[in-house]
Amino acid sequence: MIRFECDYNEGAHERILQRLMETNMEQTSGYGTDAHCERARTLIRQACGNEEADVHFLVGGTQTNTTVIASILRPHQGVIAAVSGHIAVHETGAIEATGHKVLTVPSPDGKITAAQVKAVYDAHVQESSPEHSVQPGMVYISQPTENGTMYSKAELEAIYEVSRACGLPFFIDGARLGYALASTECDMTLADVARLCDVFYIGGTKIGALMGEAVVILNDALKRDFRYIIKQKGGLLAKGRLLGIQFETLFEDGLYLEISKHAVDMAVKIHDTLEQHGVQFLYSSPTNQQFPILPDSLLEQLSNQYTFTFWEKVDASRSAVRFCTSWATRVENVDALTNDIIRLLHEKQTQDEIAANRIEVLV
Amino acid sequence: MIRFECDYNEGAHERILQRLMETNMEQTSGYGTDAHCERARTLIRQACGNEEADVHFLVGGTQTNTTVIASILRPHQGVIAAVSGHIAVHETGAIEATGHKVLTVPSPDGKITAAQVKAVYDAHVQESSPEHSVQPGMVYISQPTENGTMYSKAELEAIYEVSRACGLPFFIDGARLGYALASTECDMTLADVARLCDVFYIGGTKIGALMGEAVVILNDALKRDFRYIIKQKGGLLAKGRLLGIQFETLFEDGLYLEISKHAVDMAVKIHDTLEQHGVQFLYSSPTNQQFPILPDSLLEQLSNQYTFTFWEKVDASRSAVRFCTSWATRVENVDALTNDIIRLLHEKQTQDEIAANRIEVLV
Amino acid sequence: MIRFECDYNEGAHERILQRLMETNMEQTSGYGTDAHCERARTLIRQACGNEEADVHFLVGGTQTNTTVIASILRPHQGVIAAVSGHIAVHETGAIEATGHKVLTVPSPDGKITAAQVKAVYDAHVQESSPEHSVQPGMVYISQPTENGTMYSKAELEAIYEVSRACGLPFFIDGARLGYALASTECDMTLADVARLCDVFYIGGTKIGALMGEAVVILNDALKRDFRYIIKQKGGLLAKGRLLGIQFETLFEDGLYLEISKHAVDMAVKIHDTLEQHGVQFLYSSPTNQQFPILPDSLLEQLSNQYTFTFWEKVDASRSAVRFCTSWATRVENVDALTNDIIRLLHEKQTQDEIAANRIEVLV
Amino acid sequence: MIRFECDYNEGAHERILQRLMETNMEQTSGYGTDAHCERARTLIRQACGNEEADVHFLVGGTQTNTTVIASILRPHQGVIAAVSGHIAVHETGAIEATGHKVLTVPSPDGKITAAQVKAVYDAHVQESSPEHSVQPGMVYISQPTENGTMYSKAELEAIYEVSRACGLPFFIDGARLGYALASTECDMTLADVARLCDVFYIGGTKIGALMGEAVVILNDALKRDFRYIIKQKGGLLAKGRLLGIQFETLFEDGLYLEISKHAVDMAVKIHDTLEQHGVQFLYSSPTNQQFPILPDSLLEQLSNQYTFTFWEKVDASRSAVRFCTSWATRVENVDALTNDIIRLLHEKQTQDEIAANRIEVLV
Known part of the structure; x- marks a missing residue:
């Protein structure tokens, strides 16, 4: 049987395995405080062109989405997403389990538009009694989408601009981010992504790693106490070095x-x-x-x-x-x-x- | 610097790394449905002397505790634990984040007693208006404890007996289970543990694996839909094979x-x-x-x-x-x-x- | 200004106020354990033609919906409702705040059909990996609906039959139940409603009372510990007698x-x-x-x-x-x-x- | 039988019932937007000596505590309280149900001290890995306490000062506030209370009203979107006027x-x-x-x-x-x-x- 049903059918890129072997008996401190994680963070900050970004490593996509979203929203707020968004349909209600509604908007191809974000926001604030419904609290997209489609730089700019105007943090799920950036039709770099949102993540699980997602927080207001939320949601890996070593390998000479x-x-x-x-x-x-x-x-x-x-x-x-x-x-x-x-x-x-x-x- | 501050300072046992290398390019289905996970489940069931047990693989301890406890309790119920229990003090309120109170009992050395469980239960049902306080819904211990101490078989039997009498599922956190079972003072086997509780887990992260905990559900009433809860709590690893391969290695010829x-x-x-x-x-x-x-x-x-x-x-x-x-x-x-x-x-x-x-x- | 914007613009029916005056200085026990609540429960059981029903009094509609739904669902389950259902749009995400997704189905007029319930259930169980999405766990409708429309007895029978076949408790929000039952087009009695669902509530706030909703639990499996959930969700009124007296008045000689x-x-x-x-x-x-x-x-x-x-x-x-x-x-x-x-x-x-x-x- | 087991054995003060009768057929808008609520807010602001305070009316104590605390804390934070605090023991885990741990401190008589608050805060920030435990996020006391004891003005000042220094909002549960203020040993006024905390509530249920608690928010940072949280937690009474009329009566000429x-x-x-x-x-x-x-x-x-x-x-x-x-x-x-x-x-x-x-x- 030859497998094409998903992008996580194999283990890890050989250079990652090699590095895990080489570093295996190094003694390091736990929970992502080791030198490998630190170096991986530095490499990712450089690739993002943002020395001030906070970088955290988590294990999987659902965990990452839940953690990021729960860290941002107040209890009465929800997250705007495409009706086909991963958080809306493939996470067994993980977002709702942290108390938040996913405010879905229609999408023929997995993408949403700045106009849709604006419309949801406007509709809410124009209600006669807005406190009777969930307040839009942030915007979620994935790049590329669940349908393989991709946002252009102009589209991201438009969503980010609207989001900022509405006071809605903009979060990009990059579980397959590399597969967008490497596309011949892509008109943006990783640094562009980092410039056009408040927080995003770089997926490792589907792109060469055994597992692992690197959350990059750009907006200072979202940085506070993020490690607490990771820990509470079960995402603070004891041997955090495993994630550090993998992202170090992926980002040290363009492997990703x-x-x-x-x-x-x-x-x-x-x-x-x-x-x-x-x-x-x-x-x-x-x-x-x-x-x-x-x-x-x-x-x-x-x-x-x-x-x-x-x-x-x-x-x-x-x-x-x-x-x-x-x-x-x-x-x-x-x-x-x-x-x-x-x-x-x-x-x-x-x-x-x-x-x-x-x-x-x-x- | 020589490290003794925790039991997860290194990578994984070399046989585990070796096996990960050998299997790396095998194509498998995701989320723990592959042959390695299946074989690891069989080996663990055999080691537990229980062919009917459900075995699930999760990534870390906090995640595992949260998932097991959330899968068992109804909203108004709490979990009885030692005041020094991992869930009470070292998980950033992960249990509370799923809506449940940790009902702590005093403990000089990390252990709790059957009499304490009975006392908490009795005190609750004897309240004049019990519905004004959290109902004890299950019992949590760790073997060995956070303090290195260990329950004897007789102590486990007593807690299990009281728990059943009170209708409280009994859950053993075995993040370091091997380190109890391998102690010269230990008077029980893995099969004894599996016989003396409703659900427990076998820790891998601290005992030879890169990461991973194997949940073993003995009580049929607790088996239903457990994979949904794992997924919702962010614990369903895409490349579940990584956990299967590791536990396969740990349990195929006594390595654990x-x-x-x-x-x-x-x-x-x-x-x-x-x-x-x-x-x-x-x-x-x-x-x-x-x-x-x-x-x-x-x-x-x-x-x-x-x-x-x-x-x-x-x-x-x-x-x-x-x-x-x-x-x-x-x-x-x-x-x-x-x-x-x-x-x-x-x-x-x-x-x-x-x-x-x-x-x-x-x- | 003459008000028609809602059905709670005035205080209470004069007979209710009269009764509150008469009983004001009676000393009673708290939290709904008094004789007035007991009598109101008896009257409602009689009107429902079900001596075994559990009857509980809560203060408002959102509180009642949240409490009933949270008492029924396990963490990975959601509630099927019309896209225009009160729980879907007018409760500020109260259901999500208890961890559960509202699984909405389209509805032109506020009603949903047995076929829609069946379709949601079937679609879920036929997924290749159902544990990646929220499991339908119960069905919610309101009678009459938010749009003033009304289910016929045959329609309720069909939904109840499908719900039972799928193992989904069926809950009817009766915030305006009287306004359905009193309609000339209505072909059912209160006893029919009580026969055709697992749990429902009789709205008082919108029909003559100062405030108050009477939850009627028919299905034995849903009765256990319901008072705990009421208390936890903030709905156990200290002076529960206020609700008992009101429902006593509404149900003692057909006032409702x-x-x-x-x-x-x-x-x-x-x-x-x-x-x-x-x-x-x-x-x-x-x-x-x-x-x-x-x-x-x-x-x-x-x-x-x-x-x-x-x-x-x-x-x-x-x-x-x-x-x-x-x-x-x-x-x-x-x-x-x-x-x-x-x-x-x-x-x-x-x-x-x-x-x-x-x-x-x-x- | 003569009742002394609680302070809610009767209905309401006769002047409150009288006012409910007089206003019964007035038509008002819902959810606390009516003129009675507005006047009650004004009277309470005056009594508090703070024209900028936000005043909201809720129905009961558990609901009020849950709503206030959920509105303030981020997911990883808990609330410091006496081990005998109402939120710690008599609310069926309502606080935990919103995701937050109650961080209890010992108390022989229901009171806690500024030194205890400081100690909890210091112990947390001095941990080597504070993100592994719940972060203290606010302080809760009740005045008077569950044990009838009362804080002096100096004690409140000390707690408030420490709380501000630690960045912890200070919340006073005033379910029986009048019974403290009216004590001959009391050295503070309502205005003092309003000056010495970030948010508190004035209990009506136990002091003359049928039901009702008036939340007074002093700290601007805590005011935003509070009505959303009330609604989500089921506390936004449709006929909000009932609460307005009662507090109007209690505060218009010293009745409280x-x-x-x-x-x-x-x-x-x-x-x-x-x-x-x-x-x-x-x-x-x-x-x-x-x-x-x-x-x-x-x-x-x-x-x-x-x-x-x-x-x-x-x-x-x-x-x-x-x-x-x-x-x-x-x-x-x-x-x-x-x-x-x-x-x-x-x-x-x-x-x-x-x-x-x-x-x-x-x-």
Whole structure:
């Protein structure tokens, strides 16, 4: 079985494992106070072009989203997000479990707009008794989105500007941030991201690390006591060095973007190959997730050899599915996948034609 | 600097790292549904002598305590624990953050008794309006305790019996469980632990793993939907295989107890050596944490070369400190530590005698 | 100013005030343990045709919804409700504040269907990894709804049947229950309501009482320790007798339905009078809330003498507004309101015709 | 049965009921936006000598404590309180239910000291890893305390000064505030209270009102969005006027202090009468709660005619009990109570002497 159903099917990049081996018997202090974490923080601050940023390392995405959001909101506030946002649908109510409503806005492709943020804010303050409903308290997006789509720099600037005008901290979930930054269609750098929000995180779990997410807090007002919240939410790893060593490796000579680029290249290869053979896509994704629309009959055959994610029915006979690539995806697996799809499409076409002819003959 | 301030100063046991290397490019499904996790679950069930147990892997101790407790209690219930229990003092209110009070009982040495559990329960049900106070909903202990002390089998049996009689699920925090089981004073096996509570966990972070805790649920009534709670609390590791591989390694041929025994041996060595030189101890600990009482002046000197934890002032000139050993502790470091302490004690004694003589002379 | 913007503009029915005066210096025990509460419970059980029901008195609607829902759900569960449900939009996230997501379903008129409940449940259990999303844990509706609409007995039966089949407790918010039961279109009794759900409440605040809601728990599994949850959520009134006395008065000789009927009669009068003059309505409401669609220009004039609630823009020149009647609404005020609306409509029509003619002339 | 077990055994002061009757059919807007609430706010601000104070009306004590505390603390913070504080023991974990730990300090008589607050604060900031434990976030006391004792002005000043120095908002629970202010031993006015804390509340439920507590927020930083929190916690009464009318009545010409004084007079009468007959008291209370120590045998007889609260066993044959007086306590009931106690004490003494003599004779 060849796996494309997610971007965390393998362990870690070999250089990370190598570094873990080399440092294994070093004795360090716990909870992220060691020299590896300190160096990783410095490297990330440099990459972000912000020497004042606070950098914290957590273990996973849901944990990170919960911790960041709980640290920002007062009890009566909620977080604005796309209806398809990870916090809205894939975290078993982790945000609600800390007492906060996710204020969802419609989104055809995973992205939200500055105008939507403004509209939610305006609608609330214009209520006759606003205290009867949840107050918008911050804005959440992911870059790239759950649908592989990507915000442009201008779009981020617009959301950030509106958010600031409304007094809403702007938080970017970067679980797959590298896969956006490495996209050929991307018009921003990590430093741009760091300039265009109040807090964001750089995902490691899906990009080369065993696990780990690096939260970068830009807004001074959000920095206070963040470690308390991490600890309370169960995210303060005893052997914090493990996260430090991994991010040190990812950020010391460009490994993070280098392996991100590989994933995107593999995704583009899938996309372009299939598109050349007439396959349509549900979303226009320039990142590591691709959502081709394929005949249901083909999917059954394909699933004997490949794993992928069913996304949604598109019409009576076709569905969109998701293929993820990652830093670990092998080109030979991509070739096998696309070849098999194309072959199955041809076979199906031939059968359909035969069937159509038979029907003609019968008629 | 030689470190004794905690039992998570190093990375992981080399066999674990080796196994992570070997399996690194295997493609597996996520969130603990892979074959390594499955095998680790089987090995743990066997070690527990309970084929029906549910086994789940989480990342850290605070996360595990929060998840287990939140999964059991109804909103108006609290958890009975020692006043010095980890959940009562070292988790930044993680239990309260899920809505529950920690109902503390006094404890001179970290342990609580069946009689205390019964007393809390009885006091509550005998209140004239019990609904005005938090209802005891479960019992929490750690084995060994935060003070290195250990419950006997008879003590566990008594607590479990009272807990069942009162309808209170009994949860054992085993963050350092191996260090109890490997103690020469221990009169129970892992299977005994599994027979004497409703749910417990086997700590990996402090015993050989990079990170990881294995929750073992014995009571059927507590099994339902536990994965939802893990996910909501941020504990469902995407690359769950990392935990499976580690526990597989720890439990496939006795590694867990073997390395636990090393830690205890090292601790006993510290204890016996110091005791032979007249050092007193704050707690009578047969496990990997030792709490000698030392002159404050000596501690300052000692801290130039060793890390350890200040525990509490004992009198005007002496304090108790904590030294932890672990699976990774080197015997030469233990020897260096005890030799240095003994040397410093002698030097101090000599100085004290000289000072005393001077005073005599002056008088 | 004559008020129609809500159904809690006055104090209490005079018989309630009278009874409060008569009993004022009686000495009773606190927190609802007094004889008045006991008698009120008995009367409500009788009216519900269920001697085994648990009856509890709380102060307000949001408090009651929060308390009931928090008492039922486990941490990973949410409550299914209409997107316009009171708990979804008018309670400042009170449900989320207890850790639970409101799982909203679309609703054009405030009602949801058994099919929608089934669909939410099925969609969840059919997910490949259901533990990544909130588990539906109960069903919430209000009877009548926020839009004045009403479920038929057959509709309630269908929802209750599906809910039981899915293991979802079914909760009916009856903040305005009397105004449904007293409607001429209503095909159910209070005993029917009590037979067709697991728990519901009978609203007093909006129907004759100073304040107060009576929760009726039918399902034995939901009865345990409910008073603890009331107390924790701040709803256990010290002078619980105040609620007992009020519900005693409302239920001892049919007062509750009698005054509810008056409110509905007044609402029907508004509806029929306006409809006869060509006014359209946003919802088809047979209860005490009416939602006529009126010209925006008229609303401004009307608001000089009457209060009402702006509901939504319907088109460029018209909006729907809400008029509420209650047990306290005076027929002369209803007549004044409808007369003024009709007069203003005529004046506007005349002006419009003149304007139209002018335009014709100009043309 | 004559009741002394609490201070909420009757309805409301007759002038309050009278005013509710007079205003009953007035039409007002909801949720505390009416003219009665506005006037009550003005009267309270005047009585507090602070024109800038925010005043909000809630229904009950637990609700008020929960709402105030939840509005102030960030997730990782707890509230310092006496171990016997109402929030620590009598609210079913309401504070924990909003995510916060109650950080209790020992107290022999219900009071805490500035030095204790300082010590908790210092101990926390001096921890080596403070983020592993709950951060003190505010200070809670009640004036008078649960034990009837009272803070002096100097004591309040000291706590407030320390609290400000530590950045901890200082909150005074005034559920029985009048009973402190009306005490002959009280050296402060309502304006002093308002000057010596950040937020407090004036209890109505126990002092003349049907129900109701008036929160007074002095510190500007705590004022923002408080109504949202009230609503979310279920405390925003639809017919808010009920609270406004009651506090208007209590504060328009000194009624609050006048009836408080009556309660204290009655309590002092109980105290002085019993003390003259040799009765000892558990606490030295100058307010409306008295805690005499009486023979257990006597208590049984007394309970046939009077209700009171068992407090604690004092020795093998005696217990402390609590008698509460209130605005509604009748002097003839106080006389009956004290006469009966004195008679029973004499009877017991006589019997004891006879028994002693018998034993002498027998010897």
